[in-house]
Amino acid sequence: xxxxxxxxxxxLRDRRPTAGNEAALVxxxxxxxxxxxxxxxxxxxxxxxxxxxxxxxxxGTAVDTRADPLGGTDGLRRVVLPGGTADAAVAAAELxxxxxxxxxxxxxxxxxxxxxxxLASAAPGLRLIDLGRAVEQQRLVKDEEELAALRTxxxxxxxxxxxxxxxxxxxRTERHLALELERRLMDHGADGPAFPTSVATxxxxxxxxxxxxxxxxxxxxxxTVRLGARYRGYRCQIGRTFVIGPAPADWQIxxxxxxxxxxxAGREALAPGVEYREVDRAARQPLEGAGYGELxxxxxxxxxxxxxxxxxxxxxxxxxxxxxxVPVTVEPGVHLPGRGGVRIGDTLVVRxxxxxxxxxxxxTTKELLAL
Amino acid sequence: xxxxxxxxxxxLRDRRPTAGNEAALVxxxxxxxxxxxxxxxxxxxxxxxxxxxxxxxxxGTAVDTRADPLGGTDGLRRVVLPGGTADAAVAAAELxxxxxxxxxxxxxxxxxxxxxxxLASAAPGLRLIDLGRAVEQQRLVKDEEELAALRTxxxxxxxxxxxxxxxxxxxRTERHLALELERRLMDHGADGPAFPTSVATxxxxxxxxxxxxxxxxxxxxxxTVRLGARYRGYRCQIGRTFVIGPAPADWQIxxxxxxxxxxxAGREALAPGVEYREVDRAARQPLEGAGYGELxxxxxxxxxxxxxxxxxxxxxxxxxxxxxxVPVTVEPGVHLPGRGGVRIGDTLVVRxxxxxxxxxxxxTTKELLAL
Numbered sequence: 072x073x074x075x076x077x078x079x080x081x082x083l084r085d086r087r088p089t090a091g092n093e094a095a096l097v098x099x100x101x102x103x104x105x106x107x108x109x110x111x112x113x114x115x116x117x118x119x120x121x122x123x124x125x126x127x128x129x130x131g132t133a134v135d136t137r138a139d140p141l142g143g144t145d146g147l148r149r150v151v152l153p154g155g156t157a158d159a160a161v162a163a164a165e166l167x168x169x170x171x172x173x174x175x176x177x178x179x180x181x182x183x184x185x186x187x188x189x190l191a192s193a194a195p196g197l198r199l200i201d202l203g204r205a206v207e208q209q210r211l212v213k214d215e216e217e218l219a220a221l222r223t224x225x226x227x228x229x230x231x232x233x234x235x236x237x238x239x240x241x242x243r244t245e246r247h248l249a250l251e252l253e254r255r256l257m258d259h260g261a262d263g264p265a266f267p268t269s270v271a272t273x274x275x276x277x278x279x280x281x282x283x284x285x286x287x288x289x290x291x292x293x294x295t296v297r298l299g300a301r302y303r304g305y306r307c308q309i310g311r312t313f314v315i316g317p318a319p320a321d322w323q324i325x326x327x328x329x330x331x332x333x334x335x336a337g338r339e340a341l342a343p344g345v346e347y348r349e350v351d352r353a354a355r356q357p358l359e360g361a362g363y364g365e366l367x368x369x370x371x372x373x374x375x376x377x378x379x380x381x382x383x384x385x386x387x388x389x390x391x392x393x394x395x396x397v398p399v400t401v402e403p404g405v406h407l408p409g410r411g412g413v414r415i416g417d418t419l420v421v422r423x424x425x426x427x428x429x430x431x432x433x434x435t436t437k438e439l440l441a442l
Numbered sequence: 443x444x445x446x447x448x449x450x451x452x453x454l455r456d457r458r459p460t461a462g463n464e465a466a467l468v469x470x471x472x473x474x475x476x477x478x479x480x481x482x483x484x485x486x487x488x489x490x491x492x493x494x495x496x497x498x499x500x501x502g503t504a505v506d507t508r509a510d511p512l513g514g515t516d517g518l519r520r521v522v523l524p525g526g527t528a529d530a531a532v533a534a535a536e537l538x539x540x541x542x543x544x545x546x547x548x549x550x551x552x553x554x555x556x557x558x559x560x561l562a563s564a565a566p567g568l569r570l571i572d573l574g575r576a577v578e579q580q581r582l583v584k585d586e587e588e589l590a591a592l593r594t595x596x597x598x599x600x601x602x603x604x605x606x607x608x609x610x611x612x613x614r615t616e617r618h619l620a621l622e623l624e625r626r627l628m629d630h631g632a633d634g635p636a637f638p639t640s641v642a643t644x645x646x647x648x649x650x651x652x653x654x655x656x657x658x659x660x661x662x663x664x665x666t667v668r669l670g671a672r673y674r675g676y677r678c679q680i681g682r683t684f685v686i687g688p689a690p691a692d693w694q695i696x697x698x699x700x701x702x703x704x705x706x707a708g709r710e711a712l713a714p715g716v717e718y719r720e721v722d723r724a725a726r727q728p729l730e731g732a733g734y735g736e737l738x739x740x741x742x743x744x745x746x747x748x749x750x751x752x753x754x755x756x757x758x759x760x761x762x763x764x765x766x767x768v769p770v771t772v773e774p775g776v777h778l779p780g781r782g783g784v785r786i787g788d789t790l791v792v793r794x795x796x797x798x799x800x801x802x803x804x805x806t807t808k809e810l811l812a813l
Contacts, residue, residue, distance in 0.1 A: 130740075154740040179555035183573075184548075187555045199557075250628055254621050263638075369501075369525040 075216050076108050077146055079209070080124055085210050087205050093174040094167045095202050098160050099181040101377045102206035106305060107147060107197045117163040125150055125166065127159040139161035160186060176202035189266065211374065211382055212396045218420060220305035221375070221398055224265065225418055225432035227300035229308050231255035232435050240442055241290060241315060245270040245283035248296070256300045265299035265306030266379045276312065277404050277412020279368055290316040292427075293323060293411045294442070295404075299418075306379045308400050308431040310416030314441045322410075328438045330405055330413040333357040334437070337371055337385070337401035341421050341429040347389035354385075355404045363405045372401045375418055396433070397421045446587050447479050448517055450580070450697040451495055453606055459575050464545040465490050465538045466573050467561075469531050470552035472748045473577035475675060476519060484661055494520055496537065498530040513655050519809045520588070531557060532564045539565035540715040547573035582745065582753055583767050589791060591676035592746070595636065596789055596803035598671035599680050602626035602807050611813055612661060612686060616641040616654035627671045634671035634678030637750045646682065648775050648783020650739055661687040664694060664782045665776075665813070670750065670789075677750045681773050681787030685812045693781075701776055701784040704728040705808070708742055708756070708772040712800040717761035725756075725774045734776045743772040768792045769803070 087095075097103055097116040104110045106118075107126050114128035126150045152162055160182065168177050177190065179201045191199055213221070234255050235248065249268040256264055271281040276293035288294060292315040299308040312330075314323055337354030354371040358364070368430065376397050383391055385399060385432035393399075402416025415437055420430040452478065458466075468474055468487040475481045477489075478497050485499035496519045502691065523533055531553065538546050548561065550572045560572055584592070605626050620639040627635055642652040647664035659665060663686040670679040683701075685694055708725030725742040731736070741757035746769050754762055756770060764770075773787025786808055791801040 082602050179559075180557075182555055184550035184553055184555055184558045188550075188552075246628060254625065257617060257621055267634075378596075 075214070079214070080106050080118065080147075081122075083209055084122070086209060087202075093176065093200075094170070094172045094297075094387065095176040095205075096160060096163050096167070097178060097180050097202070097206060098186075098285070099206070102178070102181075102210070105206065105210055105267055105377060110304065111170055113159050115159045115161060115163050117167060119167075119170070119172075122146070123231055125160065125163070126130065127152060127163050127166070129159055130154045158186060158189060161206075164190040164194040164197060172197065174198040174200050176200050178204075180204060180441065183274060187353070201434050207382060209378055212394050213376060213398060214396075215419075217305060217376060218396065218398070220303040221307055221418070221420070222298040222432055224261070224302035224305050224307040225258040225309075225434075226301060227256055227261050228298060228307055229433060229435045230259045231261075231300070232296065232298065232309065232311065235296075236313070236442060240288045240294065242287050243302060244285045244287050245272055245275070246285060248288070249283040249298075252296065254297050256298070261300035261302055262304070263301050263370050265301040265308060267374075269295070269297040271295040271411075272315075274409055274411050275405035277414050279404065279406070279414070288315055291320070292316075294414065295412070295414050297402075297414065297416065299375075304377050305377055306377070307418040307432055308379060308416060309374060309401070309418065309435060309439070310402050310404070310413050310414045312413040312415060312439075314439060317441060324439065326405060326407070329357060329361050329412050330403060330415050331437060331439075333371075334401055334415040334417070335402045337403060337415065337432075338419060338429060339351070341393065341399070341401070341419060343393055343395045343421060343423050345393050347383045347385050347391050347393065348387050350393070350401070351385040351387055351389065351400075354401060355387075358403060358405055366405055366407070367403075371403045372399050372416075374399050384421050393421045395421055395423055396428075443483050444479065444518070446585070447477055449584070450487065451477050451518075454489070454491070454577060454580055455493070457580060458573075460513065462810050463491065463509045464547065464571075465541070466547040466576075467531060467534050467538070468549060468577060469557075470577070473549070473552075476577065476581055476748060481675065484530050486530045486534050488538060490541070490543075491791055493517070494519065496534070498523060498534050498537070500527055500530055501525045529557060529560060532560050535561040535565040535568060539568050543568065545569040545571050547571045549573050549575075549577075549710070551575060551778065561697070578753060581747060583765050584747060584769060584791075585767075587771070588676060588747060589767065591674040592678055592789070592791070593803055595632070595671040595673035595676050595678040596680075596805075598627055598630040598632050598673060599669060599678055600804060600806045601630045602632075602671070602682065603667065603669065603682065606667075607684070607813060611659045611665065613658050615656045615658050616643055616646070616652075617656055619659070620654040620669075623667065625667050627669070630671070631675055632671035633675070633780050634672050636672040636679060636746075640666070640668040642782075645684075645780055648777035648785050650775065650777070650785070659686055662686075662691070666783070666785050668773075668785065668787065670746075675748050676757040677746055677748070677769050678769075678789040679750060679773070679787060680748060680806060681775070681785045681790065682806060682808070683784040683786060683808060683810075688812055690812055692812060695810065696777060697778070698784050700728060700732050701774060701786050702808060702810075703787070704774045705772055705786040706741075708774060709788065709790060709800060709802075712764065712770065712772070712790060714764055714766045714792060714794050716764050718754045718756050718762050718764065719758050721764070721770075721772070722756040722758055722760065726758075727770060729774060729776055737776055737778070738774075742774045743770050743787075745770050764792045766792055766794055766797075
C-alpha cells in the first residue's frame, strides 16, 4: 500500500509545481490519510519541495495499520511527537522553518484562525500561503486501490441489505432495523457504517436524513432504507424503498415508478465530460414534471470516497464536468408530507461508453418489492 | 427546555459584558446546541448585544426536536436559510452588519481561515474580533438539566454493561461484543454510543483507544471494556476490566489491585478547589511507584458533557482548579506490552464534602469479577 501513497504524493507534487524552497502542510485528516494511509487523529503531513515528506503524529494516537502497514518503504519519514505536544501542525511549521523553507502552503479551509495564528507565531520567518483544496481536487478521480475498496464496500452493503429483506419486518422499530443493518455491515467486514443508517417507515418514508425512531413497521407502509459500508476508509451508499404487505396501493406504485424513472435518467446521464448539473437536471426533470418541484432537495447526488459527501455535488448550482473514475451517488426522492415517500439511490463509477458506461457498484434490485 | 437555553444565553451575556453595538457569532456546533438546543448541522447562533438572538440554519437540515422542541417561547428568532446557502455564518455576519453592529466576536478556534475570510468580505464594515472559548468555559460547570441527562446516560451505560456480563463471553470476538454493547445502549434509550465502544481481550486488554478486532475471548484473558451512552447529546464513560475463567492469575490480581487503588485515589482527590493536576497526580503516583511510569498516558481523566473529551484535562500539565458540578472521568490504566493490562474508569460529578463528596454516576461494581 505504501507505494500507492508515495505515488499520490508525487502526483500532488506534479499537479502543483512549487518554488524551490516552498513546502506544503496537509492538516485535513482525510487528506493526510489519502496521502499517507495514516488515520491517526491529529496527524499532519509536511510535503517538502525536495520530495522529503514527513508524517508527524501526536504520541498515543492509534495508526490504522490495516489501511497502511507502516513499512517505511515509501520514503516517508514518520515522527511521533512527544506526549503533550498540543498541535502536530505547529511542530510541522517549526520543522519546515528549521529546514529554511521560505513559504509554507497550508489548508486554509481546514486550519482554524487560532491554529493558523499559532503556526505563524511558532515559525515567524515562514510565509504562510494557501494550499487551497489541491488534495481534494486530486481525490476527485479515484485510483484503482480506491475503486477496489469502494467495490468491496458496496458488496458488503448489498449483503447486509439482502439479509434484512429475508427477515420479518412488520412490528419492528426503525431503530432496531437500523441497528441490525449496521451489525450486518460489521459482520460482513465493514470498518463501520459509512454514515448513520437511516430507516424510515410509513409517513417518515422518503425523508432525507431521517433519524430512526421507535415507530414500528406496519402493513401498507413504504419502508425507506439508506445505508452504506465503510471499508478501508472508503464509503459507499445505497438507498432503497420497499412496500410492506402483499399489495402496494396505486399511489405507491405510481410514486415509485416516477422516482425510479428519475433515478434511471440520472444514472444514464453519467458520462465523462457531462456537467454535474446536467446529471442533476436529468434526475430532477421527471419529478418536476409531475409537480413535485417544491418538494425536492438542492441536490440529487454527490461524490463518495473517504468522505460520504465529497465533491462533485450533483445540483443545479454545481459547476464542473464529470471525469472517468469519479464515483458518485444518484439518489433522487420525493417525500409527501403526512403520507411518506420514495428514495432510490445507488453508487456508480463514471466510465466512458467505450468501457460500457457507468459502473453500478450497488446492485440490489430496484424493482418495487412487496415484503 | 427552551427557557433553559435562554438562561444559558443570558448567563453568557453576563460573563462577557459587551460594548453597545457588539454582537457575537457562535459557530461551534456543540456550543450552538448548548445555547439553543438546536443540533442541526451548520446552524449558527447570532447573539445580539441587545438580547435579540437569532438561530440561523441551512434549509434541509434536521433539527433534533427531542433535544429542544422549538417552541420559540424563549425569545430566540429562528431563520431557516434558503436552499443552497453555503454558510450560515456568512449569512449571520450579513445580518449583523444590517443591524449596524460595529464588532462581531467570532469563535476563532472553530472558524477556518477560509470561512473567516468569507465573513470578512461578506460584511466589510464589520470588525471581527475573537470570542475565544467563552462558551466552552461556561460549559465546564453543568446545570441541573445537563447533570440529569448525564445521570440517565450513566444508568443506560450500567444497564448495557450489566446485561453483557450475564451472557457467555468465551469464544466471542471483540467486534461482536462491542456491537452487542452498542445495541444494548440503544435498547435502553441511548441516542447512540458516546464514542466508539472499545473491547480488548488478552494481550490487547488495557490498551487505550483499542479498536475491537476479530480476536476471540479465551479462558484466562483480561477483558477490558470502555463504553458510554449518549443521551440528549450528553456523553458519559465507563471502563472496566474483568478476568475470564474461574481463577485470575496472581499477576492479574496484583495488577488489578494496583490500578484499582490508583483509580480510587483519583476519585477521592476530586473536590472543589483542587487543581486538575493534583487529581492526575493522585491517580498516577501509585502506578509510578510500582514502576509503570513509562507506560502511562499523558492524562488520567477528562471532563464530559456534550463532548466526550471536554475540559478539564486531568494531566500533569493542566492548569486550573475543579469546581462543583463539573463531571469528569477518572480512568487510569496500565497495559503491559505482550501481556495485557487493566483500565478502570468512572464518570463522577465534583461535589463539596458537605454534599457528600464526588457523585459517582457509573455504579457498576469495580470488584475483580471472574466471568
